[in-house]
Amino acid sequence: MNARVNVPKTAKRGEVIEIKTLVAHTMETGFRRTHLGAPIPRNIVTTLTCNYNGVEVFRAELHPSISANPYLQFTTVATESGTLEFRWSGDNGFSVSEAARISVT
Numbered sequence: 183m184n185a186r187v188n189v190p191k192t193a194k195r196g197e198v199i200e201i202k203t204l205v206a207h208t209m210e211t212g213f214r215r216t217h218l219g220a221p222i223p224r225n226i227v228t229t230l231t232c233n234y235n236g237v238e239v240f241r242a243e244l245h246p247s248i249s250a251n252p253y254l255q256f257t258t259v260a261t262e263s264g265t266l267e268f269r270w271s272g273d274n275g276f277s278v279s280e281a282a283r284i285s286v287t
Contacts, residue, residue, distance in 0.1 A: 187268055189282035193260035201240075203230065204253045205270045205278055211246040227252055227272040235264035244272075260286045 188202040205227060212224025226248060232240040239258045263286045270278045 185268065185270060185278045185280040187266070187280050187282050189266055189284055190260075191283075192285045192287065195260060195262070195286050197260045198257050199260050199284070200255065200257050201232065201266070202253070202255045203232075203268060203280075204251060205230075206251050207270075207272070207276065209246075209248060209250045209252075213246065225273050225276075227270050227276065229269075229271045230254055231269050232256075232258075233267045233269075234258060235262065239266075260284060262286050 184206040186204045190199050193199050207227050209227065210222055210225040212222070214222045216222060224246060226246055227244050229244065230240075230242045231238060240256050242254055244252060263284060266282050266284060268280045270276070
């Protein structure tokens with residue numbers, strides 16, 4: 183699985199920064215059936231969390247209506263230099279992590 187994050191490399195202390203995330207995942211709602219009528223099991227990304235230097239700054243709970251390869255965009259305040267850690271989790275043990283560094287002046 184592939185995850186991408188777009189975080190500014192630098193920011194001024196107190197600046198609101200925009201963060202963009204994308205994770206490659208073929209979502210399956212669990213509501214569809216095969217051509218033979220058998221149900222296709224649900225397989226979705228259920229959660230995205232973002233920790234900034236170990237403190238959770240964003241959490242999204244996702245549901246079956248989310249699209250494949252979910253793209254999420256949010257903002258946070260640049261408080262100090264450090265690392266933003268992203269973790270997507272979902273059905274069937276799905277888990278992907280990514281990290282990005284930011285330098286705050």
